[in-house]
Amino acid sequence: MNEAASAPMGAGADAQAICARHGNDPAALLEIFHDIQESAGFVDEAVLPTVASALNLSRAEVFGVLSFYHDYRRTPAGPVVVKVCRAEACQSMGALGLIEAVCDRRGIALGGTSEDGVTVEPVYCLGNCALAPVAMVNGKLIGRADAGRLDTAVREARS
Amino acid sequence: MTTAIYVPKDSAARSVGADAVARAIADAAEARGESVTIVRNGSRGMFWLEPLVEVETDAGRIAYGPVTAADVASLFDGGFLVGGSHALALGPTEEIPYLKNQERLTFARVGVIDPFDLSAYEAHGGLAGLRAALAMDGASVCETVLKSGLRGRGGAGFPAGIKWKTVHDQPSGQKYVCCNADEGDSGTFADRMIMEGDPFALIEGMTIAGLAVGAEDGYVYIRSEYPDAIAAMVEAAAVLERAGWLGSNVGGSGRTFRLHVRRGAGAYICGEESSMLESLEGKRGTVRAKPPIPAIHGLFGKPTVVNNVLTLATVPVVLAKGADHYKNFGMGRSRGTQPFQLAGNIKRGGLVEKAFGVTLRQLVEEFGGGTATGRPFRAAQVGGPLGAYVNDAMLDLETDYEAMAAANAMLGHGGIVVFDDSVDMAAMARFAFEFCEIESCGKCTPCRIGAVRGKETVEKIQRGENVAANLELVSDLCDTMRDGSLCAMGGLTPMPVLSAMRLFPEDFESQPLMAAE
Numbered sequence: 001m002n003e004a005a006s007a008p009m010g011a012g013a014d015a016q017a018i019c020a021r022h023g024n025d026p027a028a029l030l031e032i033f034h035d036i037q038e039s040a041g042f043v044d045e046a047v048l049p050t051v052a053s054a055l056n057l058s059r060a061e062v063f064g065v066l067s068f069y070h071d072y073r074r075t076p077a078g079p080v081v082v083k084v085c086r087a088e089a090c091q092s093m094g095a096l097g098l099i100e101a102v103c104d105r106r107g108i109a110l111g112g113t114s115e116d117g118v119t120v121e122p123v124y125c126l127g128n129c130a131l132a133p134v135a136m137v138n139g140k141l142i143g144r145a146d147a148g149r150l151d152t153a154v155r156e157a158r159s
Numbered sequence: 160m161t162t163a164i165y166v167p168k169d170s171a172a173r174s175v176g177a178d179a180v181a182r183a184i185a186d187a188a189e190a191r192g193e194s195v196t197i198v199r200n201g202s203r204g205m206f207w208l209e210p211l212v213e214v215e216t217d218a219g220r221i222a223y224g225p226v227t228a229a230d231v232a233s234l235f236d237g238g239f240l241v242g243g244s245h246a247l248a249l250g251p252t253e254e255i256p257y258l259k260n261q262e263r264l265t266f267a268r269v270g271v272i273d274p275f276d277l278s279a280y281e282a283h284g285g286l287a288g289l290r291a292a293l294a295m296d297g298a299s300v301c302e303t304v305l306k307s308g309l310r311g312r313g314g315a316g317f318p319a320g321i322k323w324k325t326v327h328d329q330p331s332g333q334k335y336v337c338c339n340a341d342e343g344d345s346g347t348f349a350d351r352m353i354m355e356g357d358p359f360a361l362i363e364g365m366t367i368a369g370l371a372v373g374a375e376d377g378y379v380y381i382r383s384e385y386p387d388a389i390a391a392m393v394e395a396a397a398v399l400e401r402a403g404w405l406g407s408n409v410g411g412s413g414r415t416f417r418l419h420v421r422r423g424a425g426a427y428i429c430g431e432e433s434s435m436l437e438s439l440e441g442k443r444g445t446v447r448a449k450p451p452i453p454a455i456h457g458l459f460g461k462p463t464v465v466n467n468v469l470t471l472a473t474v475p476v477v478l479a480k481g482a483d484h485y486k487n488f489g490m491g492r493s494r495g496t497q498p499f500q501l502a503g504n505i506k507r508g509g510l511v512e513k514a515f516g517v518t519l520r521q522l523v524e525e526f527g528g529g530t531a532t533g534r535p536f537r538a539a540q541v542g543g544p545l546g547a548y549v550n551d552a553m554l555d556l557e558t559d560y561e562a563m564a565a566a567n568a569m570l571g572h573g574g575i576v577v578f579d580d581s582v583d584m585a586a587m588a589r590f591a592f593e594f595c596e597i598e599s600c601g602k603c604t605p606c607r608i609g610a611v612r613g614k615e616t617v618e619k620i621q622r623g624e625n626v627a628a629n630l631e632l633v634s635d636l637c638d639t640m641r642d643g644s645l646c647a648m649g650g651l652t653p654m655p656v657l658s659a660m661r662l663f664p665e666d667f668e669s670q671p672l673m674a675a676e
Contacts, residue, residue: 027459029441030424034383061442068443068600069424071383087345087594088540088587089576092503093531124427124594125343126384127351128171129576130206130501130508139386143174143206 011040015047019054026055029065033072042073078117080157082150083136086122089129098133101147118154161194162240163215167270169202169355170387171348176227177210183228184212187235195240201356203270204510205257213252216242222249257526262488263512264496265473266349269356274391275398280359286404288475292367293412300371301327304474306482308494313339313430313467314542314571314647316493316560319474322464325454326372329462334374336365336464337439337457338471340381340388341423341430344543346502346574350468352510354381354388357472358395362418364471366409367478368464369416377416378458380435382423392420427544427598431646432465434600445600446646467572469498490516493559501527503539503576513558520554523577534579538663540587542571544594545651547658548584567658569651584663588633589617591655599648606649609640613656620667630660630667 018035022028032051036043043066052059066072084090084099099110099122106114113119128134131143137153166172166181181197188195203211211224212234221242223234230247237245249255263269272279280286292300305320326334338361342350353361365377381389396418399405407415421439423429429438433447436458457463473495477485486494493515499522501508506528513522523529523539530536538548547568549556556566563570578587595610613636620629637653644650660667 025441027439027441030438031422034422034424055441064443065441068445069426071423071425085345088544088590089346089503089574091587091590092576092578092582123384123425124598125345125347127342127348128174129346129348129503129574130505131171131174131209132503134174136384141170141174141387143171143209 011044011047012050014039015050016054019051024054024056026057029055029057029062030069033066033069037072042076045074078113078119080118080138080154082118082120082154083123083126084120084145084150085124085126085132085134087125087129089125090133093132095133098135098145098147102150105147105151161196163196163198164240165198165200165213165215165220166210167202168199168274168387169209169270169352170385171206171352172202172209172211173387175209175225179228180210180212180226180231183231187231191235193235193240198273200272201269201274202352202510203252203258204266204352205255205507206509207507208249211249211252212239214239214242218242218251220252222252222255223247224249257507257509257511260526261512262496262514264476264485264488265353265360265469265498266357266510266512267476268360269352269510272357274356274358275394277359277398277402280357284479285359285475286363286410288478289363289367289404289410291478292370293410293414297327297371297373298324300367300478303482304371304477307477307485308482308489308492309470309473309477309485310493310560311467312469312473312497312572313432314344314569316570319466319470322454322466323368323371325452326374326462326464329455331462333459334372334462334464335458336368336372336374336377337432337436337453337466338365338377338379338468339430339432339435339465340379340385340468341427341435342385342468342572343382343427343430344545344572344574346540346576347500347543347572348502349498349500349510349573351385351388353468353472354385355391358391359399360475361392361468361472362395362399362405364474365418366405366416367474368466368471370409370414372462372464374464375415375417376419378419378421378439380421380423380429380439382429383425389420389422396420426600427594428600428646428648431648433646435465436463443600445602446648448645469572488514490514490557491559491561493561497558497570497573499558500572500574501577502574504530504532504579505577506531515559516557518554519549519556519558519575522558522575523554527575527577530577530579532579532581534581536577537580537582538578538584538587538659540576540578540655541574542569543574544591545647545654546571546574547654548587548662549658550662553662567654567661569654584659584666585617585621588656588659588667589614589621591652591659592617595648595652603643603645603649605640605643606645606652609636609644609649610652612636613640613652617656626668633660
């Protein structure tokens with residue numbers, strides 16, 4: 001299945017299986033996109049006709065959902081994703097400076113991906129506001145974050 | 160004899176190394192031939208002390224913190240298994256003033272027990288509320304909740320009992336209970352702590368709501384930024400199902416209640432109840448115009464109870480101890496307790512559950528200990544990103560829905576974000592608009608367009624362009640957004656903006672003039 005999963009046809013078959021696993025229920029569309037993204041790393045717009053037809057929705061409806069939610073990527077991210085919170089509580093502890101430092105180290109703007117495959121993105125609250133500033137590296141929550149601790153976390157995420 | 164050692168599994172504790180501490184304790188105990196049982200509890204909510212390790216001794220639970228993996232050897236050397244002294248020793252946990260001075264009803268078990276240990280849950284008062292509800296009819300349960308004075312903890316403060324009774328009185332067969340766990344407000348983490356630290360309480364509350372209104376299906380909508388809370392809720396539901404407290408025969412009563420855990424996809428607006436319902440239906444999270452209200456026309460068009468995590472997690476204690484017990488806490492029309500969350504630039508950040516009426520100053524200064532940086536306090540934002548900023552003089556406000564509203568502020572979900580004197584309030588006002596621009600669902604014009612124009616206008620003020628005229632323009636725009644938006648996103652974005660302009664005018668007026676002028 002692996003070689004098939006990388007081709008658009010295979011991605012479509014994969015999406016079809018994911019929809020079927022959710023009973024082709026249109027109410028499960030968010031979960032379906034989450035599952036597609038978890039398996040492929042992003043949601044390729046090429047799978048939208050498959051999803052629309054499985055759920056008996058229009059392509060416009062499924063595209064509307066895909067484009068509404070911040071979580072879904074339509075292009076792949078780097079192998080390491082660093083999300084840094086820029087909401088108020090983290091700002092009060094210097095989050096904006098932290099974001100600048102993290103981006104500067106990798107020579108990218110916020111939202112970009114560095115040459116060595118680190119994507120740095122903003123996030124708005126990770127629910128750890130008493131230990132600000134806060135970041136998440138490939139799903140691992142980091143409290144009292146600083147540029148050094150995030151470098152360590154990126155190294156750990158790679159290994 | 161084996162010694163119980165508590166190391167929190169709460170994601171905040173893990174974010175500062177609790178997993179490594181748990182591993183180090185297990186390794187050290189094995190190397191030293193000590194018999195220990197490591198219990199992964201929720202957090203006590205004293206985050207500046209995390210990872211907070213507790214040891215069960217003859218004299219009760221003794222706390223040590225903040226512990227790093229490197230401290231573990233010296234803790235064993237100091238005899239911490241029998242509560243021995245150590246530089247990190249904090250004495251009996253319950254005697255730590257921060258905890259001792261709280262009134263924990265909703266959070267009674269959080270940090271105390273293993274969140275998935277059903278017998279520990281029962282031993283600490285769990286399931287008593289559900290058992291009481293099973294012996295009552297639905298209308299009486301709604302009446303009890305109404306009498307307790309419990310108001311929606313999501314921010315709006317609407318009486319939960321009235322909402323429940325409305326759903327109860329609808330004739331439709333299919334009804335739903337939806338728990339709003341899309342806790343997106345910066346400065347809040349109480350919902351997350353409940354889901355990770357006492358998930359049974361939330362499920363028990365949802366089950367009671369289902370029995371009360373006649374709903375057999377409950378949905379909990381959890382934001383995707385909370386992976387640990389999602390996992391905890393799924394695990395807790397499985398435990399309750401196996402024990403017969405969820406499913407087709409709740410507690411042997413023959414009644415049905417099923418729980419469905421759903422995750423969001425990173426949209427702040429889905430914390431607005433009608434957006435959340437759209438999202439649960441698999442659609443874009445755009446808000447619905449009201450009326451009809453969700454209690455009549457909710458999820459899939461059916462009557463639906465929509466409550467916040469804290470509201471539903473408080474229901475069991477209301478049923479277990481009675482409406483009067485709960486009502487006796489609080490002030491005015493704000494009855495019971497509120498889990499406050501001290502966040503941002505604060506020395507002792509964490510969860511403080513107190514009866515309504517405690518002042519902001521008591522919370523920020525007595526509990527919180529002032530700023531983390533040690534610089535002077537300048538502002539606090541109360542009630543999330545849509546809440547007002549307050550200055551030092553306003554810290555004497557009592558935390559009461561009506562008192563806060565009278566002072567042009569709001570309690571919201573109980574989050575308090577502290578800023579020191581380095582904060583630029585014009586930048587914060589600009590950010591309030593920017594956040595609204597990023598998170599607006601786009602359905603109504605005042606919010607969709609107003610946020611963008613508001614941000615641009617504050618930027619002009621920051622650059623020193625036509626400051627007086629632009630300040631008036633922002634204020635005018637805020638009126639339009641407040642009065643013309645469909646929901647609180649556009650309707651309340653003016654709160655932080657206008658409060659910043661009113662209380663900190665110097666940050667808007669003393670901007671340098673443009674070089675060209």
